[in-house]
Amino acid sequence: MGFSRLAGGLLLLFLAFALLYPLFRILLLGVGEGFARALENPYYWERYRWSLEYGLLSALLTLALALPLAFAFRRRFPLREALLALSTLPFVLPTPVVALGFLALLGPRGLLGVDLYGTKALLLLAAVFYNLGLALRLLLPVALGLEGPLRAARVLGATPLRAFLRVGLPLLLPALGAAGLLVFLYTFSAFGVPLLLGGARYATLEVEVYTLLAYRLAFPEASALMLLQLLTLALAVFLYLRLRAYPLVPGELLPARWPLGLSLGLGLLFLLLYAPLLALFLQARPEAFASAWASADFTPLALALANSLRFTALALLLALPLGVAYGVVARRSGLWDLLGLFPLMVSPVAVGLGYLVAYPGLRGSLGLLLTAYALLAYPLLARALLPALRSLPPSLLQAARVLGATPWRAFLRVELPLVLPALQSGLALALAALLGEFGASLVLWRPEWTTLTLAIHERLGRPGEAPFREAVALASLLALLSGLLFYLLDRGRGRWG
Amino acid sequence: MWRILTLAAFLAFGFAQEITVLTHSSFSLDKGLIAQFERETGLRLRFLKGGDAGETLNRAILTKGAPIADVIYGFDNTFLSRALEADILLPYRSPEIQNLKATLLLDPTFRALPVDYGWVSLNYDRAYFKDRPLPQAPQDLARPEYARLLVVQNPATSSPGLAFLMATVARFGEDGYLDFWARLRDGGVRVAKGWSEAYYTHFTLYKGDRPLVVSYTTSPAAEVYYSEGKYKEPPTGNLFPELAFFQVEFIGILKGTKNPEGSRKVVDWFLSRPVQENLPTEMWMYPARRDARLPEVFRFAPEPLGSVRLDPKAMAQNRERWIEEWTKVVLQGQNPDQVRRGRR
Numbered sequence: 110m111g112f113s114r115l116a117g118g119l120l121l122l123f124l125a126f127a128l129l130y131p132l133f134r135i136l137l138l139g140v141g142e143g144f145a146r147a148l149e150n151p152y153y154w155e156r157y158r159w160s161l162e163y164g165l166l167s168a169l170l171t172l173a174l175a176l177p178l179a180f181a182f183r184r185r186f187p188l189r190e191a192l193l194a195l196s197t198l199p200f201v202l203p204t205p206v207v208a209l210g211f212l213a214l215l216g217p218r219g220l221l222g223v224d225l226y227g228t229k230a231l232l233l234l235a236a237v238f239y240n241l242g243l244a245l246r247l248l249l250p251v252a253l254g255l256e257g258p259l260r261a262a263r264v265l266g267a268t269p270l271r272a273f274l275r276v277g278l279p280l281l282l283p284a285l286g287a288a289g290l291l292v293f294l295y296t297f298s299a300f301g302v303p304l305l306l307g308g309a310r311y312a313t314l315e316v317e318v319y320t321l322l323a324y325r326l327a328f329p330e331a332s333a334l335m336l337l338q339l340l341t342l343a344l345a346v347f348l349y350l351r352l353r354a355y356p357l358v359p360g361e362l363l364p365a366r367w368p369l370g371l372s373l374g375l376g377l378l379f380l381l382l383y384a385p386l387l388a389l390f391l392q393a394r395p396e397a398f399a400s401a402w403a404s405a406d407f408t409p410l411a412l413a414l415a416n417s418l419r420f421t422a423l424a425l426l427l428a429l430p431l432g433v434a435y436g437v438v439a440r441r442s443g444l445w446d447l448l449g450l451f452p453l454m455v456s457p458v459a460v461g462l463g464y465l466v467a468y469p470g471l472r473g474s475l476g477l478l479l480t481a482y483a484l485l486a487y488p489l490l491a492r493a494l495l496p497a498l499r500s501l502p503p504s505l506l507q508a509a510r511v512l513g514a515t516p517w518r519a520f521l522r523v524e525l526p527l528v529l530p531a532l533q534s535g536l537a538l539a540l541a542a543l544l545g546e547f548g549a550s551l552v553l554w555r556p557e558w559t560t561l562t563l564a565i566h567e568r569l570g571r572p573g574e575a576p577f578r579e580a581v582a583l584a585s586l587l588a589l590l591s592g593l594l595f596y597l598l599d600r601g602r603g604r605w606g
Numbered sequence: 607m608w609r610i611l612t613l614a615a616f617l618a619f620g621f622a623q624e625i626t627v628l629t630h631s632s633f634s635l636d637k638g639l640i641a642q643f644e645r646e647t648g649l650r651l652r653f654l655k656g657g658d659a660g661e662t663l664n665r666a667i668l669t670k671g672a673p674i675a676d677v678i679y680g681f682d683n684t685f686l687s688r689a690l691e692a693d694i695l696l697p698y699r700s701p702e703i704q705n706l707k708a709t710l711l712l713d714p715t716f717r718a719l720p721v722d723y724g725w726v727s728l729n730y731d732r733a734y735f736k737d738r739p740l741p742q743a744p745q746d747l748a749r750p751e752y753a754r755l756l757v758v759q760n761p762a763t764s765s766p767g768l769a770f771l772m773a774t775v776a777r778f779g780e781d782g783y784l785d786f787w788a789r790l791r792d793g794g795v796r797v798a799k800g801w802s803e804a805y806y807t808h809f810t811l812y813k814g815d816r817p818l819v820v821s822y823t824t825s826p827a828a829e830v831y832y833s834e835g836k837y838k839e840p841p842t843g844n845l846f847p848e849l850a851f852f853q854v855e856f857i858g859i860l861k862g863t864k865n866p867e868g869s870r871k872v873v874d875w876f877l878s879r880p881v882q883e884n885l886p887t888e889m890w891m892y893p894a895r896r897d898a899r900l901p902e903v904f905r906f907a908p909e910p911l912g913s914v915r916l917d918p919k920a921m922a923q924n925r926e927r928w929i930e931e932w933t934k935v936v937l938q939g940q941n942p943d944q945v946r947r948g949r950r
Contacts, residue, residue: 149948150934151938151940152933152934152937152938152940157809157937216791258829308746309937319760322668323661324660324661324664324763325762325929326667326668326688327662327926406655435835465668468671469670469671470671471671472668472669472670472671472672473668473669473670473672473673473674474671474672528735552668554665554668555674556654556656557674570657570799571802573806573807
């Protein structure tokens with residue numbers, strides 16, 4: 110069909126320019142001299158080891174907390190829906206917001222007066238904060254479907270423990286694996302949080318690559334480390350794709366013995382979990398907004414805000430046709446499915462680095478930045494769209510064609526309206542991700558393009574109380590903005606993840 | 607899609623006769639002087655702070671295709687070769703060159719012109735050392751009782767840090783400097799990211815816990831100048847002129863500027879007498895012009911005798927390796943012998 114071939118061609122062209130060629134250049138640079146130099150240095154191995162440790166520990170901790178939570182959410186209790194909606198909130202928060210939240214609570218100038226800055230504990234807490242909602246979303250449907258099999262096991266004479274171990278756990282394993290791998294993917298290649306919270310000791314590979322580039326212009330070493338990271342991520346994605354879930358019939362919600370106690374307990378837990386966010390808003394002072402607005406030393410608030418909104422809007426304009434094209438091509442082909450996941454695997458810093466290497470003549474042009482933004486945004490959009498497209502009965506399309514519609518018209522008038530809600534959800538997710546974009550923006554930075562995230566980073570780089578206050582103010586603004594825009598677009602549907 | 611991009615690019619760039627000067631973050635000049643220049647030339651000046659001197663230069667290199675500024679100021683002799691090799695600067699034989707000290711003209715292609723110079727040097731807090739003995743020689747610094755009093759800057763992220771590292775290379779030689787740093791590391795030297803963090807956060811004069819800091823020979827004079835009469839004598843002093851490192855800061859016109867004419871005017875202006883006589887009390891460097899008068903407070907900032915200099919070619923060839931070896935020993939805790947064996 111010509112229509113889907115056109116979409117495929119467009120997408121391939123974009124991927125070749127925005128991803129494959131830059132990656133190829135990194136590969137070339139990395140496998141040469143850089144790889145040898147990087148691999149003989151134990152320091153880089155230590156960075157790699159720490160990135161692995163960070164990813165694995167975060168995954169384990171998150172799962173350890175998410176599993177009991179998932180079981181708690183099988184029950185019916187007041188405010189269940191509200192708490193569930195709240196659990197996904199961190200996922201749409203930009204990384205600098207989360208980092209600043211933890212600094213506002215547990216940093217050198219934190220509310221609690223305990224300084225955990227530059228410790229492993231703080232980094233792990235931030236990772237759990239970030240990923241708990243995601244893990245919960247993945248585990249909950251399976252936990253809900255467990256009731257039937259568990260009851261069957263009990264009827265056949267198994268003790269509750271035995272039923273859980275022999276029936277429940279095996280059924281849960283694929284979801285546990287998927288959630289664990291996703292958390293690993295996100296934290297292993299984390300950038301914003303370790304950059305702002307970790308100091309030099311807990312720099313991940315991603316942070317190290319940025320440092321190598323910004324301060325030493327060491328392209329070969331940076332490329333080599335990027336390559337190492339890519340291979341690891343590819344392995345994790347491969348494992349992720351191999352996981353097959355059991356088809357479970359989703360069960361009803363179970364009654365709770367003490368519904369009020371459950372909502373109270375879980376409410377308290379979430380309050381504790383979101384304390385950094387609360388601390389952020391508590392520490393945001395009006396005078397800091399005023400000084401950030403008229404700042405002479407740093408990018409003024411208005412410019413940063415305008416940049417964030419402008420780039421996000423422009424990049425979404427680019428990402429929208431790409432995401433739709435991807436959905437159209439991928440709904441019938443597994444290979445395309447993989448291609449769509451690929452950009453999610455490549456870190457934003459790597460993308461920025463690749464552009465600098467591959468297109469030296471375009472260095473410092475806005476086109477590159479927007480390309481990077483679009484590349485990072487369209488898979489999010491597409492992943493929300495794909496299930497909706499796949500669930501459309503083919504007879505609808507056939508009917509439209511029989512009635513004389515061209516394929517293009519059939520798509521526009523029949524399919525698109527039907528998947529619009531899913532598209533909107535995807536758009537909301539992409540928007541939140543772009544507002545918080547950090548890595549690629551930092552690598553492809555031009556001063557007049559300083560976004561809110563970069564303006565926060567800029568202020569944190571300077572010692573003293575006043576810049577920190579301004580950073581907190583900007584972060585709370587960014588949190589409100591992305592939260593608000595996300596919920597306006599998504600309306601709490603949450604058709605993703 | 608490209609129309610959107612072009613439109614966006616168009617919106618992103620300024621118009622008008624604006625000249626952007628990319629500087630390091632310690633840049634400052636008298637506002638009246640700047641306003642006067644703008645009045646006389648009809649140009650508008652925008653100063654863009656790109657971070658530390660090295661970081662600023664890298665920014666210019668990473669945006670080579672579409673430069674983020676017209677003029678770059680503040681990269682020093684330790685980074686000169688990087689700027690020249692990256693081929694980001696246009697040559698300009700300013701008529702003011704004849705008024706500059708000839709020894710500062712380190713670039714024969716006239717792409718980088720010297721604006722000012724100075725010395726990175728060890729400062730100590732006089733109050734702290736009032737009843738305590740000062741280290742007597744540079745190698746004493748590596749003794750634990752002094753190493754734990756010292757804060758330096760990371761040479762990978764800070765230009766005074768790099769200058770101090772090079773001073774130790776010049777003083778202790780290729781074979782000895784890593785041992786010196788290994789002993790500093792074991793003794794508990796603190797490494798700050800940049801100068802302002804070291805000076806304003808860790809130095810005892812500003813409520814830190816380190817009475818020895820890598821700064822500039824002019825810093826004691828600056829303390830007197832800014833104290834508004836509180837200090838008659840500097841509260842800090844310079845230690846070890848033989849560890850002071852000579853630094854020249856350059857200006858250059860970035861390739862791809864849309865206004866070469868205006869950029870040249872800006873360069874001339876930086877080298878003109880009013881700016882040259884203003885910069886000592888603004889950026890605490892010595893003017894490159896021969897006929898510029900020094901302010902009175904500079905009597906507290908004598909030029910150090912016997913300071914170290916390294917051959918520019920040696921700096922160009924070895925800079926990256928020194929930084930890498932320093933990082934391995936000080937930050938990554940490797941053994942100096944092992945690092946030296948790894949040299950090729």
